[in-house]
Amino acid sequence: MRIGSHNLRNNLFVAPMAGVTDRPFRQLCKKLGAGYAVSEMIVSNAQLLKSQKIMRRANHDGEVAPISVQIAGSDPVMMAEAALHNVERGAQIIDINMGCPAKQVCNVAAGSALLQNEALIFRILSAVVAAVGGSVPVTLKIRTGWDRDHKNALTVAKIAEDCGISMLTVHGRTRADLYHGDAEYETIAAVKASVKIPIVANGDISSAHKAKHVLAFTGADAVMIGRAAQGRPWIFRDIELFLRTGKEALSPRVDEIQEIMNEHLRDHYAFYGEITGVRTARKHIAWYSRGLPKAAAFRERMNKLGSTKEQLCEVNEFFEQQKAHSERLCYEQESSGEMLAA
Incomplete structure (x- = not known):
């Protein structure tokens, strides 16, 4: 798999997710089998580019290449400037967000709101490709349309191709669908x-079998995985094994996941610092523990801890208890009755 001049390890991609795909998480997913990862969304507003939040999102120190940065906005000139700004700071691929369904993004006519204005899509893509396309590839992520009555993914794909976009990711839902219902693989095909x-297929890819099915059904060149990787970053390794050999991976050993969590949390704490690190690590810890015995009580205790040392100690104590229960991760029904295994 290639994007421009960049050779990728495989065709398994990490989806950009705000508040999730920071540098520590991207690095971990790449280590565990992902061939490519896109940064959290960075706004194109020049006044915000030097904020602590955006500076942290644009931090790629030590990250495995290629470095891909996703930008969002609705003004062609500002988007071109944002692309140049990030290239100057190390971005090797620029990804344009026209797929985010969040209200705060769509309310400023960015993200998937742009799917309602094909003329503006053309101007934005043309401006960004003209600004950086000679030095780095420009990619695009979209949804299938604004709502079920206004699907225009085919039209937008043609615009993207004509503008010189190097790769297109399609999340198989409309903006109105948010994350409900089944992904439209027919539209991606x-x-x-x-x-x-x-073309990259995105949406509801939560297992090795599903990844193989989506690749075969859509004919897509790659798959992009988002929510299924939360707390299960080894999903990329499992899919890669299945696609290459047809063999299904065993559930990971508890001691292996404990080691992965320790590495992830230490990197996370170093990246965010003590105060922010404790707070932002809680969601990752909750995802790692979901579906495991006594996880609900563990998460409740975790939310009361105020230091990284306490947090890491509690995590290790919890996983030592899991080892006594089973050698490999063994998921159970939570109180909601929902099976939460990836």
Whole structure:
């Protein structure tokens, strides 16, 4: 798999997720089998580019190449400037967000709101490609349309191809769908058949079997995985094994996941610092522990801890208890009755 001049390890991608795909998480996913990862969304507003939050999102120190930065906005000039700004700071691929369904993004006519204005899509893509396309590839992520009555993924794909976009990712839902219902793989297949640029399928890919099915059904060149990797970053390793050999991976050993969590949390704490590190690590710890015996009580205790030392100590104590229960991760029904294994 290639994006521009960049050779990727495989065709398994980490989706950009605000508040999740920070540098520590991207690095971990790449280590555990992902061939490519896109940064959290960075706004194109020049006044915000030097804020602590955006500076942290744009931190790629030591990250495995290629470095991909996702930008968002609705003004072609500002988007071009944001692309240049990030290239000057190490971005090797620029990804444009036209798929985010969040209200705060769509309310400023960015993200998937742009799917309602094809003329503006053309101007933004043209401006960004003209600004950086000679030095770095520009990619695009979209949804299938604004709502079920206004699907225009095929039209947008053609615009993207004509503008020189190097790769297109399609999340198989409309903006109105948010994350509800089943992903529309038929639409992704139609997009793939309509253009010559590489197409990435995104949406509901939560297992090795599902990844293989989606690749075969859509004809897509790659799959992008988001929510299923939260607390299960080894999903990329499992899918890679299955696609290459047809063998299903065993559930990871408890001691292995304990080691992965320790590495992730230490990197996370170093990246965010003591105060922010404790707070932002809680969601990752909750995802790692979901579906495990006594996880609900563990998460309740975790939310009361105020230091990284206490947090890490509690995590290790919890996983020592898991080892006594089983050698490998063994998921159970939580109180909601929902099976939470990836």
